[in-house]
Amino acid sequence: MQLAPATVQALADLFAQGATNKAAARALGIDKDTAARYRARLGFGPAKQPTPANRSTLTLAEKWQTFVRSVEGGHMEWTGRRRSNGGTMVFTHHSREYGARVVAFQIRTGRRPVGRVTAECDRPGCVAPQCVEDDPGRTHSRGQYAAVIGLATPLTECTNGHPTAEHRRFNRDGSPYCAACHAAADARRKAAA
Template sequence: MRPLDSAAVNRLATLFRAGATDAAAARQLNIAKSTAGLWRRRLGIAPAPKQPSSLRSPLTVAEKWQQFVRPVEDGHMEWTGRRRPGPSAVLEFTHHGRVHSARRVAFTIRTGREPEGTVTTECERAGCVAPACVEDEPGRTRSRRHLAVVNGYETPLAECTRGHATAEHRRYDRDGRPYCAACHALTHTQKADAA
């Protein structure tokens, strides 16, 4: 590192206070960026604030989500954005470098809060992302529990046949039929291990 005279140090201080980055100040004085950074620290001047990228969208997450939905009949919405294949297609988009789930954003739009657990489409239309048609885990369990009572599927058992507490592990199919999530996970694991 070459020594800087007082005039160069004063020029650096002026550039830093005007908002110049280490790289910009180094170019102005024809010195190394590391030298400019060293003098910034010695002078006790905070780093230049990062400028927002010109590529960043001015849209909010909800506004960006809106660009990828298309209304279809009966109040449903079709996702036109990116789909990641899998057992249940993952509908997603990127906003400011972060990947967002279309269903989770739809839930937040409807409720004003972040969802708990997995958000799924609860209507009969596959891939629907209408805010009214998606539900998080607690809401889904609550509505399906009511359906179980209406359809006569609800049972007073405190444990499943394998001894798992129903208060903790009971979940419901779309038609309200109860099942044990712990047993379901065990069966799924055993099938995967056998394959």
């Protein structure tokens, strides 16, 4: 397609304003390939692809940061959304939903958590990276606490023969329990319900 000089001038103006080939072609009623050919001929580099209006330029961590408020004692409150069922603190980044505590954990450790992420401090609803732990982290920190307060046991098996090295977990107060027995009891409860 050969363009009239006036159209070429209009096209050059659009390119100068940052229009893409597609946008310029649509504005002038020409086809995209012609726009592309004239772009090269007129000496314009490729246009920056527009970022969709609703696509945040923030990173995941930066977006997370916009929903937290620091409170006394190094803890953090969540000011963002909560899921209606169960109240899990969540937010959306680039069309995906993330858990506030999962991202807090990733910010501190640089890795994805294993299992559930909980806050191990005593402030309800805390999302401070320093306060959250995943399954292994929780077992480790609660185990240390259990040892300090004298609740660590020397047993290598629970009463049902599950090895404690693998299955021992701790409640928040440091009291130990067997995760395998716990899971079995859970399954029995569900089967009975």
